[in-house]
Amino acid sequence: MRREEGFPFSFSCKRSGNCCAIPGGFVRVTSDEAAAIARLLGLELAAFYARYVQPDGVTLKDGFGNRCVFLNDGQQASCSIYEARPQKCRQWPFWPELRTDEALRQLVLRTCPGIEPDER
Numbered sequence: 666m667r668r669e670e671g672f673p674f675s676f677s678c679k680r681s682g683n684c685c686a687i688p689g690g691f692v693r694v695t696s697d698e699a700a701a702i703a704r705l706l707g708l709e710l711a712a713f714y715a716r717y718v719q720p721d722g723v724t725l726k727d728g729f730g731n732r733c734v735f736l737n738d739g740q741q742a743s744c745s746i747y748e749a750r751p752q753k754c755r756q757w758p759f760w761p762e763l764r765t766d767e768a769l770r771q772l773v774l775r776t777c778p779g780i781e782p783d784e785r
């Protein structure tokens with residue numbers, strides 16, 4: 666069970682994969698993250714960008730049904746690039762904006778079965 670200061674919940678991943686399939690969600694990669702993922706996949710960097718990154722140069726393409734292109738769906742969902750997943754994915758669900766954005770926090774609470782809100 667993980668907990669971080671300033672967040673009104675604790676977290677223990679239940680492998681639902683829901684965080685990687687939020688409708689309208691997206692995943693951005695820095696150039697360093699893109700290089701690490703390309704290395705993990707054994708791809709040239711240009712090939713990685715052509716295959717997995719949108720024309721804006723920073724947003725991963727969607728996979729099936731708006732899921733992240735790297736999500737291995739199933740009863741126990743997993744990330745196919747787990748060792749090289751972007752920082753934002755590593756931080757889930759302790760995103761700084763969740764401290765202040767109540768609407769986003771409610772969406773995240775409905776999305777992720779691994780989040781346990783604190784009692785009020």
Ligand code: SF4
Nearest residue numbers: 685733735736744754
């Ligand atoms: S990169 Fe991995 S952890 Fe991040 S959204 Fe995609 S499948 Fe999920």
